[in-house]
Amino acid sequence: MSGGAAQRTRRLGLTGSIGAGKSTVAALLREAGLTVTDADALGREVTASPEVLTELARLWPEVVSTGPGRLPALDRAALAARVFGHPEQLAQLEALTHPRIRSATEAAWQAAQDRGESWVVHDIPLLFEKGLDRDMDAVWVVDAPLELRLKRLAERSGLTREQALAREAAQWPPADKRARADTVIVNDRTLADLRQQVTSALHQLGLG
Incomplete structure (x- = not known):
């Protein structure tokens, strides 16, 4: 008897508003044995490569530190200040890194x-904003109330309320993301509650 074609590995898009706890959900998915690709982590790897650092230094010399006997290093805060709120510079950065x-x-x-x-998880903060949801077989959105998210961002990253709201404004509104999701994970209680939601959602995908 001849074997059939291998089943295509399906794609689960994971996204959410800033401070919602998407990274925690991604960790729970890894714990469950799924492969998770992290767009932010891949972006950090890309911007640390010599080829990209050279181009960044050409575009914006102040974002790459160099010196005698030192390897070039990216100043991520300087890069964020350069591109955040400046669409043309952000487009240049994305053209360099996104491919x-x-x-x-x-x-x-x-x-x-x-x-x-059977499934791979793609953890992508700008999943909807970049139209990448079209490539997914299912999409999960992680959400939490705004004030709770702002509190987390202040504790985790030291962002002021104004800084956090500016980053929030650069993304789709949470209600729009929820409306496009196959599953919404609400991260406003305990880790045990979050774990139970993830487990239930995995069962809906035929996992676990």
Whole structure:
């Protein structure tokens, strides 16, 4: 009897508003044995590569520190200040980094496909904003009340209320994300409650 074609590994898009706890959900998914690609982590790897650092230094010399006997290093705060709120500079940065991030994401998906995994999670903060939800077989949105998210951001990243609200404004409104989600995970209680929501949602995908 001949074997059938291997089943395609499906893609679960994971996104959420800033401070909602998407990274915690991603950690729970890894704990459950799923492969998770992290767009932010891949972006950090990309911007640390010599090729990209050289181009960043050409575009904005102040964001790359150099010196005698020192390897070039990215000043992430300076880069954020350069591109945040400046659409043209942000577009330049994305044109440089996004193709490389997509390539690394696809390589991770292909490896999971080769291993016969049924799902891969793509953790992408700007999933909807960049239209990447169209490539997903299912989408989870992690959400929490605004004031709770602002409190988390102040504690975790030292962001002022104004800084956090500015970043919030650069993303889709939470209500729009929730409306487009297949599953909404509300992270406003305990870790045990969050874990139970994730477990239930995995069962809906035929996992766990």
